[in-house]
Structure formats: structure tokens, C-alpha cells
Amino acid sequence: MSSQTAPDQSAPRRRQPRRRRWLLGALPPLLALLIAAILAFSATNDPWPAGMAADETFFTSYSSSIKSLDPAVSYYVHEGEILDSIVEMPLSYHYLRRPYELCPMLASAIPVPRYIGHDGATLSGDPPPEQVARVEYDIELIPGIRYQPHPCFAKNSDGTPHYQQLTPRDLKGFRRIGDFPAQDSRELHAEDFKVALVRLCDTRLASPVYSTLKSFILGMDDCSAQLKNDVATLEADASRDGRDIGMHPVLPDYRRYDLAGLQVIDQHRFRLVLSRKYPQAIYWLAMHFFAPMPWEALAFYHQPAVMDARLSLKNWPVGTGAYMMHECAPADHVTIVKNPNFRHEPYPNDGSDDDRHAGLLNDAGKTTPFIKRVVFQFEREAIPTWIKFLQGYYDNSGIPNDMFDAAVAMNPNGELALSQDMIQRGIRLNTGVAPTIFYFGFNMLDPVVGGNSPRQKKLRQAISIALDYQEFIDIFLNGRGVVAQSVIPPGITGAPADGPTGVNPFVDTWDDLRQTPRRRPIDDARKLLADAGYPNGIGPDGAPLTLFLDHASAGQSAFKAQFQWLRQRFDLLGINIQERPSDLNRWRDKVNTGNWQIIFNKGWLADYPDPENFLFLFYSANGVVNSGGRGANYVNYSSEAFDAVFKQLESMADGPERLALIQQATRILQEDAPCCWGFHPKNFILTHAWLHNYQPHEMSKSFLKYRRIDAAQRQQRQRDWNRPRLAGIYAALGIVAVAASAMILCSKREDLP
CATH class of the missing domain: 3.90.76.10 (Dipeptide-binding Protein; Domain 1)
Structure with a gap:
């Protein structure tokens, strides 16, 4: 048997050339710089999956959580959009x-x-x-x-x-x-x-x-x-x-x-x-x-x-509409896609001359839906939504208060219009007065601000004059609102007419020069206050009149500023206003039991375009306390005269006789002043040039099927508005080149004898 000798483990290894070792050591950082430069060239801020913006997809957002998409329960506007x-x-x-x-x-x-x-x-x-x-x-x-x-x-x-x-x-x-x-x-x-x-x-x-x-x-x-x-x-x-x-x-x-x-x-x-x-x-x-x-x-x-898989009607409704649910993650996004069984109804072929001029009849008679997919993205903050809109990643957007001056400016006619920057981007402004009322309410069951005696009416009228809602709209809404002359918004039958005849005479007068209503002088309010038994705000007991605002808005910065405005307006009458904050459940209990005095910015959005949908808010049988919390008459107003007129008009078909009753009911409410009528909000919606057939509709949310996207134009604008900033990338590549050259020169010197 032959034997073998084991190799000598201690024998020295042959040394590698210096240049090779130097280059091998330098290679990782060189590669890292090169990869970083390549990634920088290919990086994108597009929030959507690759290729999605290239087809007929409509991108929009919602900012409030989705409670339910069950048609028996859903009652929020943003849910109705879906x-x-x-x-x-x-x-x-x-x-x-x-x-x-x-x-x-x-x-x-x-x-x-x-x-x-x-x-x-x-x-x-x-x-x-x-x-x-x-x-x-x-x-x-x-x-x-x-x-x-x-x-x-x-x-x-x-x-x-x-x-x-x-x-x-x-x-x-x-x-x-x-x-x-x-x-x-x-x-x-x-x-x-x-x-x-x-x-x-x-x-x-x-x-x-x-x-x-x-x-x-x-x-x-x-x-x-x-x-x-x-x-x-x-x-x-x-x-x-x-x-x-x-x-x-x-x-x-x-x-x-x-x-x-x-x-x-x-x-x-x-x-x-x-x-x-x-x-x-x-x-x-x-x-x-x-x-x-x-x-x-x-x-x-x-x-x-x-049910265990958490699939339900709340998230996955079933219907016959133009779209069907595809993805539903309410805390992140909702995606709906074309319903293959939809009957493809035609786009409307009739409209006004203004509609035709605006291009809203360009697709008349064509089969719908035009858009094959709609993505609703949950955005908690307004500014990120605004930025993505300006980048072209959302097709429509509201205007955050902080960005209003950048988007809208006063035109030579004294009207709000798009800023020059928005016009250059091809952005369109869509406006319209919402069928909504926000009001300042008095609890009519309260012994101080309630009741229907002449003195109690005058107290409420005086406060209504002092609360100059045009000032409120200018300060807090950037002018996006219309001062309410009654509870019925513009666009609804029976709304106050434009001009002097539509002014609430107990609160406003007509300004002939500006052709608009304006608040009566504060001295008129002081006189009414004195007639009500509170001269200069002092009550019969010799103490200043103190009123209590009940709310559940503690901690909200917007409310703090608005309360300071209220306090300043009440100071003009010598009235002291104090807060009574509570949590939401306690506040709701106060409303249901009538245990409050005044409330601020209570709102009502029309369910259907009929004045009865607003006047019923003051029918006595609908009083919240009277109905055990089921009615919508939150101020608990009760008037035999108003009830008699309301019961007549409630069941009448539209016509001159009904209109006369609507105007009679409105005048009763203006005089009794159970509310300071506040304002009707004005919606400002921006849309990009590639979104067609966009017409705001306040009564129905079933019109996504009519909108059309020019995807090629959108892609081009996204590229134009989101070009990478190459200066830094070129500098990085320059550093890579210089470093590589230096390394090569150094390695050559090391190899010299």
C-alpha cells in the first residue's frame, strides 16, 4: 500500500497584484453609486400601479371614513359617490x-x-x-x-x-x-x-x-x-x-x-x-x-x-348599475370597475345652450359608461390630496383653505375665478350653490331665547342682525357661500328671489349700489334688544345677559377661531356668550332632551329638490323633544300659524297656489326667527382638462358613467409636471466617473516598479 504526503498547510500563498486588490476593494462603492444613479433616473412619484393611468381610469379621493355601503343604511355623501x-x-x-x-x-x-x-x-x-x-x-x-x-x-x-x-x-x-x-x-x-x-x-x-x-x-x-x-x-x-x-x-x-x-x-x-x-x-x-x-x-x-371572511353588504353591495365592486379596503381605497352586464344607456342628448358651449353635449347619444375603472383613495389630509392633484394624479379636487389664494383670485368683475397659474395648467373651475343650509339655532323651549312673544322674537332678530354672515363667509370660507335669506336654498322652488323682493326684511336691507343684500345697521339690533328688555345687553336684574353655546367641538382649532368671532359679534350688543362643551354622546343627549340654549352651524342637506324638505324642519310634530328624538326640528319650533300653512302645502302639487303658501311659511319663519339663517355653502371643484362631461349634481351621485377621460393627455401632463430633477443625478454620475478615474490612476501607480 503506498502512502501519500499531506500538503504543507504553512506554505505561503502567492500574493495578488496590488491593482487587482485595489480595484476589487473599490468595486462595491462604485457599483452602489452607479445603481443609485440608475434608480434616480428611473424613479417616479406616481402613486398608482404602473400603466393604470394609461387607460380610462378615474382617480378621486375621500377624506371621511366609510361606515356602510349597504343601501338600506348608507347616508353619507362620499358613500353615495361609490x-x-x-x-x-x-x-x-x-x-x-x-x-x-x-x-x-x-x-x-x-x-x-x-x-x-x-x-x-x-x-x-x-x-x-x-x-x-x-x-x-x-x-x-x-x-x-x-x-x-x-x-x-x-x-x-x-x-x-x-x-x-x-x-x-x-x-x-x-x-x-x-x-x-x-x-x-x-x-x-x-x-x-x-x-x-x-x-x-x-x-x-x-x-x-x-x-x-x-x-x-x-x-x-x-x-x-x-x-x-x-x-x-x-x-x-x-x-x-x-x-x-x-x-x-x-x-x-x-x-x-x-x-x-x-x-x-x-x-x-x-x-x-x-x-x-x-x-x-x-x-x-x-x-x-x-x-x-x-x-x-x-x-x-x-x-x-x-361573514367570518368579513364579506358583507356593508362593503360589497350588489346592483344593476354601470359599475361593480372590485376592491374594497375602506381604510385605504375602493375600486369599482365596469359592469359587463350593464345595458349601456346613452349619454343625454339634450341640454341648455350653456351646456353645449361648455362641451357637455359633445358625447350626446354615445353609449356609456366611458370610464372603465374608478379608484377612490382614502386621504386623511387635504394638502397631500391637493399636491397629487397638481401633479396630475387626481382628476378632480376641492380647494383646501390654505391653498385657496393660490388657486382662486378676484377677477375684474369682483367675482372669484381661477388664478393665472391654474388657467395655464388647463384646470377648470366648477361652482354651484349646494342645496344646504347651515344655521345658528335657538332652543325654542328655552325661557330666555325661546318662545313666541314679541319681546322674545325681537331678541332673536337682534342677534340675527349682529351675526353678520357675509363677514363669516369672507373670513372662514374664503367667500365660498351665500348668505341665507331663508331656510330654502337657491335652486329650490320657493327660494327667495334675486333682488330686493328676496331680502329677509327683519335682518337685511337691499344695497342698490352693489345690487346685493346687506345686514341692517347694528344700531337697529341694539334698538330691538332694548325693546326686548335688554338695553345695552343688560337684563331686568341689572346683570349683562349671558347666553350659553352648547357644542361638541372642543379642541378643534377651526371652532376656536369661529367662537372668537361669535364673541366679538355678541359684544356689539353687550351680550356675554359662554361655551358649554361636551363630548359627542352627551351633546346628542342634550339635543334630544332640549337641554341646551343656542347651537352654531347646524346643517341640513336636501334629500330631494322640494321646499317641503326644508320647511318640514320647523313643523311642530317633528320637534326633537316632541318626537322623542326622531324628528329633525332640532330647535323645537312650534307655531300654529306655520303648522297650518305647512300642512296645506305639504300635500299640494306644484303651482302658483302652492308657491304662495311657501312664501307665506317663509315669512312666518323670518319674523319668528327660530334661527339666524346662516349661509348656503358654495362648492368649488377643480377638474383637469382631460376630464370631460363633468357637471356637479347635488341631487344624485349616479353619474360617474357619463364622465370621460383623455388618458393620453393625462399621461403627457403628468410627464410634464413631474420631470425628475436631473442636476443632482448628473452630479452623482460625475462623482462616479471621477472616482473611477482616480482609482484606475492610483492602481497604475502602485504597479510601477
Whole structure:
């Protein structure tokens, strides 16, 4: 056996040339600099996934959290922007016509009321409300309308739902409706409207419109009582079976309940029945509370495994609209995409000359929707939203208060218009007075500021004069508002006319020179205050009058500044105003029990474009205290004279006689002054030049399908506005080149003998 000698481990290694070692050591930092330079060249501030801005995607934002997208519950404007593009209603509004005009949506025509007398005979014309025992609206649906694809409609060959064969383990990884392997659709049925309306009667939902609807729609109270009993029985049975009804609520079969107020005639027709005359009911049919609800969707979302996957109607509504939910992460973003089953209705082909001049009829008659995807991004702060808009990454934007002077300037006519910088960018300004009222309210149950005696009225009128809301609008709203002359906003029938005849004579006068209303002199307010028993603000007890402002806005910087303004205005009358802050729950309890004195900037947004929707805020039966917290008459105003006029106009069709009653009711409120009427906000919305067919609409949010994007123009502007700053990059590359040259020269010197 031969033997081998082990190598000598101590033998010296051959040394590498100096230059090679030097270069090897210098290579990592050189590469790092080079990579940094390459990344700097390719870097982008585009917040959207690559390529998304190149197609017909509309980018917008929301700043308030989303509570629910369930059509029975959702009641916020920013939720309606999403929800009303997914679900549809029997009626909608014409996109371009002003004043606002109803038009068919799911219905084939606008239904006409049929009045039935106490003897069961049909009444002709427009009968007085006391002769009407019942009102019927027959709604006929457009045939062939189909729901968006959804797993609730997918069935096996034996007719059973396909999703039922999925195990909880299968569903565990599902986060979107699109994760389900089988989806299908079906035609819209009249029964779907019955299911939706019966569901509103389920007290567990706490629908915000139930109390209003039940007072007019026949049988809703009875249906609600029956549902409540049945739910209690179902919950008792479920609890005995060990089911956690908090995590997995029971579902009554809404299809089997009798509801006298909604009768299914056949697959494409149903009848809405009211217990009394109420012409404004027609507007309900354009609200998403009347969107159809397929029973299959409710059954699907009540599957325990589906609920455990946190999929529900609150986040994943089902409808027939132009768009369907694609992604729903409410704390971050919501994405909706084209509904492949949508019937592609045409863009409106009629509008005003102004609409035509603005290019709003360029797409007349073309099939919609134009935009294939809409991204709603949650932005908590206004400034980041504004910056992304200026970079071209949002297609529309409001104007933050801090940025108002940069975006808007006074033109030679004394009107607010776009600044030169915005004009050069091709940005458009869209303005309009919102159908909203913000008011300063007096608790009419309070012994000091309430009551209907002449002296109490004069006290409120004096305070109303002192609260110069034009000054408030100029200071706090950058001029974005209109001083309210009554509770009815401009654009709504019965709103005060432009000119001297539309001025509230108890608070304002007409300025002929400026052709605008202005507050009466403060001396007029002081005289009214003296007549009210408070000369120079001093009461009968010799002490200054002190009033208490109740609020839940403690800690808000904007409120602090506004309260200082209030204090200065009250000082003009010698009245001392003090805060009584509380948390939100306590404040709501104060309002519901009438335990407050004055409130500030209480608001009301119209549900439908009729003056009754504002005047009912002062009907005595709607008083918050009187109704046990269910009414909207927050100031608890009560006047026999106003109630008598309101009850007449409430049930009348529009016409000269009704308009006269509206004006009479308005004058009563102006004199009694249960509120200082405050202001109607004016919306300022900016849009980029590549966004077409943008027309603000304050009554409906279902018009995303009409907007159009020029994606090529958007991409070009984004490139122009977001070019990388290359000076620093070139400097870095220069450093790389110099360093590399120095290293090479040094290495050559080291290799010299």
C-alpha cells in the first residue's frame, strides 16, 4: 500500500497584484453609486400601479371614513359617490337639466299617482288631502335588466347555490367577491323591491329613513312588528343550537311577509301604496334606499363562513348599475370597475345652450359608461390630496383653505375665478350653490331665547342682525357661500328671489349700489334688544345677559377661531356668550332632551329638490323633544300659524297656489326667527382638462358613467409636471466617473516598479 504526503498547510500563498486588490476593494462603492444613479433616473412619484393611468381610469379621493355601503343604511355623501354607481333606483335625475328634473332609470316611465277616495272610487285631478284615503303608484320595470356578476347567483346543476359546496377552509383566504370561482347573474324582478322595502322594516338595521317612510307607506308599522316577533323567535332557536347571533345574525325570509304598501303585480311591475297624499313620495324612488335587493345576495352574505371572511353588504353591495365592486379596503381605497352586464344607456342628448358651449353635449347619444375603472383613495389630509392633484394624479379636487389664494383670485368683475397659474395648467373651475343650509339655532323651549312673544322674537332678530354672515363667509370660507335669506336654498322652488323682493326684511336691507343684500345697521339690533328688555345687553336684574353655546367641538382649532368671532359679534350688543362643551354622546343627549340654549352651524342637506324638505324642519310634530328624538326640528319650533300653512302645502302639487303658501311659511319663519339663517355653502371643484362631461349634481351621485377621460393627455401632463430633477443625478454620475478615474490612476501607480 503506498502512502501519500499531506500538503504543507504553512506554505505561503502567492500574493495578488496590488491593482487587482485595489480595484476589487473599490468595486462595491462604485457599483452602489452607479445603481443609485440608475434608480434616480428611473424613479417616479406616481402613486398608482404602473400603466393604470394609461387607460380610462378615474382617480378621486375621500377624506371621511366609510361606515356602510349597504343601501338600506348608507347616508353619507362620499358613500353615495361609490354606492350609487353600483346600485340603481326606479328613477333618477336628468344629468344636465336645471332646475332638477326626475327621469326614469330602472322604471320605463315616471309613475303618476292614482288617488283613491274613502268610498274606494278613483278621484280625478288633484283632490284635497282630506278626500284621499290611499295613493297608488304603479311602477313598470324595463325588461331585460341584469345584475352584475356575483357568486350569490351561481348555481349547481340541481339548482342549489354553488357557494354552499365551498368549505370554511376554502373561504378563509377569500378577501374579494372576485375570489369566488363561480359567478353568475339574473334578471331584475319586481320582488327585489319588495325584499328591499320589507328589509327596511327590520329594526336591527336602524335605517335612517324608516321613520319617515312608515308615516306614509301603508302597513310598514305592522310589517315591522311582525318582523320583530319573528326575529326574536329565530334568535331564541339559534341560541339553543349554540349559534353566536352576535357574530352570525339570523335572517328572516323577507319574501314571505305581507306589506300592504308594496304589492308585486308580476315579474316586471309593482305598486307602491301610500296611506295619505304626499306628492314628494315620487322623489323617494330616486334614493338608494329604494334600490332593489336580490334575496340571493342576503342569503349569501348570511352564510357563517362568508361573514367570518368579513364579506358583507356593508362593503360589497350588489346592483344593476354601470359599475361593480372590485376592491374594497375602506381604510385605504375602493375600486369599482365596469359592469359587463350593464345595458349601456346613452349619454343625454339634450341640454341648455350653456351646456353645449361648455362641451357637455359633445358625447350626446354615445353609449356609456366611458370610464372603465374608478379608484377612490382614502386621504386623511387635504394638502397631500391637493399636491397629487397638481401633479396630475387626481382628476378632480376641492380647494383646501390654505391653498385657496393660490388657486382662486378676484377677477375684474369682483367675482372669484381661477388664478393665472391654474388657467395655464388647463384646470377648470366648477361652482354651484349646494342645496344646504347651515344655521345658528335657538332652543325654542328655552325661557330666555325661546318662545313666541314679541319681546322674545325681537331678541332673536337682534342677534340675527349682529351675526353678520357675509363677514363669516369672507373670513372662514374664503367667500365660498351665500348668505341665507331663508331656510330654502337657491335652486329650490320657493327660494327667495334675486333682488330686493328676496331680502329677509327683519335682518337685511337691499344695497342698490352693489345690487346685493346687506345686514341692517347694528344700531337697529341694539334698538330691538332694548325693546326686548335688554338695553345695552343688560337684563331686568341689572346683570349683562349671558347666553350659553352648547357644542361638541372642543379642541378643534377651526371652532376656536369661529367662537372668537361669535364673541366679538355678541359684544356689539353687550351680550356675554359662554361655551358649554361636551363630548359627542352627551351633546346628542342634550339635543334630544332640549337641554341646551343656542347651537352654531347646524346643517341640513336636501334629500330631494322640494321646499317641503326644508320647511318640514320647523313643523311642530317633528320637534326633537316632541318626537322623542326622531324628528329633525332640532330647535323645537312650534307655531300654529306655520303648522297650518305647512300642512296645506305639504300635500299640494306644484303651482302658483302652492308657491304662495311657501312664501307665506317663509315669512312666518323670518319674523319668528327660530334661527339666524346662516349661509348656503358654495362648492368649488377643480377638474383637469382631460376630464370631460363633468357637471356637479347635488341631487344624485349616479353619474360617474357619463364622465370621460383623455388618458393620453393625462399621461403627457403628468410627464410634464413631474420631470425628475436631473442636476443632482448628473452630479452623482460625475462623482462616479471621477472616482473611477482616480482609482484606475492610483492602481497604475502602485504597479510601477
